[in-house]
Amino acid sequence: MADTMQFDLVSPERRLASFGVTEVQIPGADGDMTVMADHASTITSLRPGVLTATGPEGTRQYLVTGGFAEISPNGTSVLAERAILREDVTQADIDGMVADATAARDAAGPDATDAAAKTLADIIAMGGEIGITAS
Structure with missing residues:
Protein backbone atom coordinates (compact mmCIF):
# COMPACT_ATOMS: atom_id res chain seq x y z
CA MET A 1 0.00 0.00 0.00
CA ALA A 2 1.17 3.52 -0.79
CA ASP A 3 2.35 5.82 1.98
CA THR A 4 -0.28 8.07 3.49
CA MET A 5 -0.09 11.71 4.47
CA GLN A 6 -2.35 14.07 6.39
CA PHE A 7 -4.96 16.01 4.38
CA ASP A 8 -6.87 18.99 5.77
CA LEU A 9 -9.45 21.10 3.94
CA VAL A 10 -10.94 24.19 5.53
CA SER A 11 -13.15 26.98 4.28
CA PRO A 12 -14.23 30.14 6.11
CA GLU A 13 -17.39 28.32 7.21
CA ARG A 14 -15.91 25.09 8.57
CA ARG A 15 -13.40 22.26 8.43
CA LEU A 16 -14.51 19.88 5.68
CA ALA A 17 -11.81 17.21 5.92
CA SER A 18 -9.02 15.96 8.14
CA PHE A 19 -7.85 12.42 7.40
CA GLY A 20 -5.06 10.32 5.92
CA VAL A 21 -4.77 10.09 2.13
CA THR A 22 -2.50 8.50 -0.44
CA GLU A 23 -2.95 11.34 -2.92
CA VAL A 24 -4.70 14.66 -3.47
CA GLN A 25 -5.49 16.02 -6.93
CA ILE A 26 -5.51 19.81 -6.75
CA PRO A 27 -6.91 22.27 -9.30
CA GLY A 28 -3.94 24.62 -9.20
CA ALA A 29 -4.02 28.07 -10.76
CA ASP A 30 -0.98 27.11 -12.87
CA GLY A 31 -2.33 23.65 -13.71
CA ASP A 32 -3.67 20.57 -12.00
CA MET A 33 -1.29 18.66 -9.76
CA THR A 34 -1.28 15.40 -7.83
CA VAL A 35 0.33 15.42 -4.40
CA MET A 36 1.54 12.28 -2.61
CA ALA A 37 3.57 11.62 0.54
CA ASP A 38 7.10 13.06 0.49
CA HIS A 39 6.16 15.75 -2.04
CA ALA A 40 8.46 18.75 -2.06
CA SER A 41 7.25 21.69 0.00
CA THR A 42 5.15 23.99 -2.15
CA ILE A 43 2.48 26.63 -1.84
CA THR A 44 0.09 27.07 -4.75
CA SER A 45 -3.05 29.03 -5.40
CA LEU A 46 -6.22 27.26 -6.48
CA ARG A 47 -8.54 27.88 -9.38
CA PRO A 48 -12.19 26.82 -9.34
CA GLY A 49 -12.35 23.07 -9.85
CA VAL A 50 -12.77 19.63 -8.36
CA LEU A 51 -10.30 18.61 -5.63
CA THR A 52 -10.03 14.83 -5.19
CA ALA A 53 -8.65 13.17 -2.05
CA THR A 54 -7.95 9.43 -2.23
CA GLY A 55 -7.06 7.33 0.77
CA PRO A 56 -7.51 3.99 2.51
CA GLU A 57 -11.19 4.78 3.12
CA GLY A 58 -11.98 5.69 -0.48
CA THR A 59 -12.19 8.81 -2.60
CA ARG A 60 -13.87 12.08 -1.70
CA GLN A 61 -14.35 15.01 -4.04
CA TYR A 62 -14.89 18.66 -3.20
CA LEU A 63 -15.70 21.68 -5.35
CA VAL A 64 -13.41 24.58 -4.53
CA THR A 65 -13.64 28.11 -5.91
CA GLY A 66 -10.16 29.34 -5.04
CA GLY A 67 -7.75 29.64 -2.16
CA PHE A 68 -4.36 28.12 -1.43
CA ALA A 69 -2.77 24.73 -0.88
CA GLU A 70 0.25 24.30 1.40
CA ILE A 71 2.08 21.09 0.55
CA SER A 72 4.78 19.48 2.67
CA PRO A 73 6.38 16.03 2.68
CA ASN A 74 4.04 15.02 5.53
CA GLY A 75 0.74 16.43 4.31
CA THR A 76 -1.38 18.91 2.43
CA SER A 77 -3.50 21.69 3.87
CA VAL A 78 -6.00 23.44 1.62
CA LEU A 79 -7.49 26.80 2.62
CA ALA A 80 -10.39 27.23 0.22
CA GLU A 81 -12.38 30.41 -0.43
CA ARG A 82 -15.38 28.12 -0.73
CA ALA A 83 -15.55 24.33 -0.64
CA ILE A 84 -18.46 21.92 -0.90
CA LEU A 85 -18.48 18.12 -0.74
CA ARG A 86 -19.37 16.98 -4.26
CA GLU A 87 -22.46 15.04 -3.26
CA ASP A 88 -23.81 18.11 -1.43
Missing part, protein backbone atom coordinates in the same frame (compact mmCIF):
# COMPACT_ATOMS: atom_id res chain seq x y z
CA VAL A 89 -23.59 20.41 -4.47
CA THR A 90 -26.93 21.59 -5.84
CA GLN A 91 -28.03 23.38 -8.99
CA ALA A 92 -28.51 26.49 -6.83
CA ASP A 93 -24.86 26.29 -5.67
CA ILE A 94 -23.55 26.22 -9.26
CA ASP A 95 -25.97 28.95 -10.39
CA GLY A 96 -24.89 31.14 -7.45
CA MET A 97 -21.18 30.64 -8.22
CA VAL A 98 -21.80 31.47 -11.90
CA ALA A 99 -23.80 34.58 -10.96
CA ASP A 100 -21.05 35.77 -8.59
CA ALA A 101 -18.33 35.16 -11.20
CA THR A 102 -20.39 36.90 -13.90
CA ALA A 103 -20.86 39.95 -11.67
CA ALA A 104 -17.12 40.00 -10.88
CA ARG A 105 -16.29 39.77 -14.59
CA ASP A 106 -18.71 42.56 -15.44
CA ALA A 107 -17.28 44.79 -12.67
CA ALA A 108 -13.63 44.05 -13.50
CA GLY A 109 -11.52 46.83 -14.87
CA PRO A 110 -9.68 46.43 -18.17
CA ASP A 111 -6.63 44.90 -16.48
CA ALA A 112 -8.66 42.22 -14.70
CA THR A 113 -11.21 41.26 -17.35
CA ASP A 114 -9.26 38.26 -18.67
CA ALA A 115 -8.73 36.80 -15.18
CA ALA A 116 -12.39 37.31 -14.28
CA ALA A 117 -13.52 35.69 -17.54
CA LYS A 118 -11.23 32.71 -16.86
CA THR A 119 -12.67 32.31 -13.35
CA LEU A 120 -16.18 32.29 -14.84
CA ALA A 121 -15.15 29.70 -17.44
CA ASP A 122 -13.53 27.54 -14.73
CA ILE A 123 -16.71 27.60 -12.62
CA ILE A 124 -18.87 26.64 -15.61
CA ALA A 125 -16.43 23.80 -16.44
CA MET A 126 -16.40 22.67 -12.79
CA GLY A 127 -20.19 22.33 -12.82
CA GLY A 128 -20.04 20.44 -16.11
CA GLU A 129 -17.44 18.06 -14.68
CA ILE A 130 -19.88 16.95 -11.98
CA GLY A 131 -22.88 16.93 -14.32
CA ILE A 132 -24.54 20.21 -13.29
CA THR A 133 -24.74 22.84 -16.02
CA ALA A 134 -25.35 26.48 -15.27
CA SER A 135 -28.95 27.60 -15.80
Whole structure:
Protein backbone atom coordinates (compact mmCIF):
# COMPACT_ATOMS: atom_id res chain seq x y z
CA MET A 1 0.00 0.00 0.00
CA ALA A 2 1.17 3.52 -0.79
CA ASP A 3 2.35 5.82 1.98
CA THR A 4 -0.28 8.07 3.49
CA MET A 5 -0.09 11.71 4.47
CA GLN A 6 -2.35 14.07 6.39
CA PHE A 7 -4.96 16.01 4.38
CA ASP A 8 -6.87 18.99 5.77
CA LEU A 9 -9.45 21.10 3.94
CA VAL A 10 -10.94 24.19 5.53
CA SER A 11 -13.15 26.98 4.28
CA PRO A 12 -14.23 30.14 6.11
CA GLU A 13 -17.39 28.32 7.21
CA ARG A 14 -15.91 25.09 8.57
CA ARG A 15 -13.40 22.26 8.43
CA LEU A 16 -14.51 19.88 5.68
CA ALA A 17 -11.81 17.21 5.92
CA SER A 18 -9.02 15.96 8.14
CA PHE A 19 -7.85 12.42 7.40
CA GLY A 20 -5.06 10.32 5.92
CA VAL A 21 -4.77 10.09 2.13
CA THR A 22 -2.50 8.50 -0.44
CA GLU A 23 -2.95 11.34 -2.92
CA VAL A 24 -4.70 14.66 -3.47
CA GLN A 25 -5.49 16.02 -6.93
CA ILE A 26 -5.51 19.81 -6.75
CA PRO A 27 -6.91 22.27 -9.30
CA GLY A 28 -3.94 24.62 -9.20
CA ALA A 29 -4.02 28.07 -10.76
CA ASP A 30 -0.98 27.11 -12.87
CA GLY A 31 -2.33 23.65 -13.71
CA ASP A 32 -3.67 20.57 -12.00
CA MET A 33 -1.29 18.66 -9.76
CA THR A 34 -1.28 15.40 -7.83
CA VAL A 35 0.33 15.42 -4.40
CA MET A 36 1.54 12.28 -2.61
CA ALA A 37 3.57 11.62 0.54
CA ASP A 38 7.10 13.06 0.49
CA HIS A 39 6.16 15.75 -2.04
CA ALA A 40 8.46 18.75 -2.06
CA SER A 41 7.25 21.69 0.00
CA THR A 42 5.15 23.99 -2.15
CA ILE A 43 2.48 26.63 -1.84
CA THR A 44 0.09 27.07 -4.75
CA SER A 45 -3.05 29.03 -5.40
CA LEU A 46 -6.22 27.26 -6.48
CA ARG A 47 -8.54 27.88 -9.38
CA PRO A 48 -12.19 26.82 -9.34
CA GLY A 49 -12.35 23.07 -9.85
CA VAL A 50 -12.77 19.63 -8.36
CA LEU A 51 -10.30 18.61 -5.63
CA THR A 52 -10.03 14.83 -5.19
CA ALA A 53 -8.65 13.17 -2.05
CA THR A 54 -7.95 9.43 -2.23
CA GLY A 55 -7.06 7.33 0.77
CA PRO A 56 -7.51 3.99 2.51
CA GLU A 57 -11.19 4.78 3.12
CA GLY A 58 -11.98 5.69 -0.48
CA THR A 59 -12.19 8.81 -2.60
CA ARG A 60 -13.87 12.08 -1.70
CA GLN A 61 -14.35 15.01 -4.04
CA TYR A 62 -14.89 18.66 -3.20
CA LEU A 63 -15.70 21.68 -5.35
CA VAL A 64 -13.41 24.58 -4.53
CA THR A 65 -13.64 28.11 -5.91
CA GLY A 66 -10.16 29.34 -5.04
CA GLY A 67 -7.75 29.64 -2.16
CA PHE A 68 -4.36 28.12 -1.43
CA ALA A 69 -2.77 24.73 -0.88
CA GLU A 70 0.25 24.30 1.40
CA ILE A 71 2.08 21.09 0.55
CA SER A 72 4.78 19.48 2.67
CA PRO A 73 6.38 16.03 2.68
CA ASN A 74 4.04 15.02 5.53
CA GLY A 75 0.74 16.43 4.31
CA THR A 76 -1.38 18.91 2.43
CA SER A 77 -3.50 21.69 3.87
CA VAL A 78 -6.00 23.44 1.62
CA LEU A 79 -7.49 26.80 2.62
CA ALA A 80 -10.39 27.23 0.22
CA GLU A 81 -12.38 30.41 -0.43
CA ARG A 82 -15.38 28.12 -0.73
CA ALA A 83 -15.55 24.33 -0.64
CA ILE A 84 -18.46 21.92 -0.90
CA LEU A 85 -18.48 18.12 -0.74
CA ARG A 86 -19.37 16.98 -4.26
CA GLU A 87 -22.46 15.04 -3.26
CA ASP A 88 -23.81 18.11 -1.43
CA VAL A 89 -23.59 20.41 -4.47
CA THR A 90 -26.93 21.59 -5.84
CA GLN A 91 -28.03 23.38 -8.99
CA ALA A 92 -28.51 26.49 -6.83
CA ASP A 93 -24.86 26.29 -5.67
CA ILE A 94 -23.55 26.22 -9.26
CA ASP A 95 -25.97 28.95 -10.39
CA GLY A 96 -24.89 31.14 -7.45
CA MET A 97 -21.18 30.64 -8.22
CA VAL A 98 -21.80 31.47 -11.90
CA ALA A 99 -23.80 34.58 -10.96
CA ASP A 100 -21.05 35.77 -8.59
CA ALA A 101 -18.33 35.16 -11.20
CA THR A 102 -20.39 36.90 -13.90
CA ALA A 103 -20.86 39.95 -11.67
CA ALA A 104 -17.12 40.00 -10.88
CA ARG A 105 -16.29 39.77 -14.59
CA ASP A 106 -18.71 42.56 -15.44
CA ALA A 107 -17.28 44.79 -12.67
CA ALA A 108 -13.63 44.05 -13.50
CA GLY A 109 -11.52 46.83 -14.87
CA PRO A 110 -9.68 46.43 -18.17
CA ASP A 111 -6.63 44.90 -16.48
CA ALA A 112 -8.66 42.22 -14.70
CA THR A 113 -11.21 41.26 -17.35
CA ASP A 114 -9.26 38.26 -18.67
CA ALA A 115 -8.73 36.80 -15.18
CA ALA A 116 -12.39 37.31 -14.28
CA ALA A 117 -13.52 35.69 -17.54
CA LYS A 118 -11.23 32.71 -16.86
CA THR A 119 -12.67 32.31 -13.35
CA LEU A 120 -16.18 32.29 -14.84
CA ALA A 121 -15.15 29.70 -17.44
CA ASP A 122 -13.53 27.54 -14.73
CA ILE A 123 -16.71 27.60 -12.62
CA ILE A 124 -18.87 26.64 -15.61
CA ALA A 125 -16.43 23.80 -16.44
CA MET A 126 -16.40 22.67 -12.79
CA GLY A 127 -20.19 22.33 -12.82
CA GLY A 128 -20.04 20.44 -16.11
CA GLU A 129 -17.44 18.06 -14.68
CA ILE A 130 -19.88 16.95 -11.98
CA GLY A 131 -22.88 16.93 -14.32
CA ILE A 132 -24.54 20.21 -13.29
CA THR A 133 -24.74 22.84 -16.02
CA ALA A 134 -25.35 26.48 -15.27
CA SER A 135 -28.95 27.60 -15.80
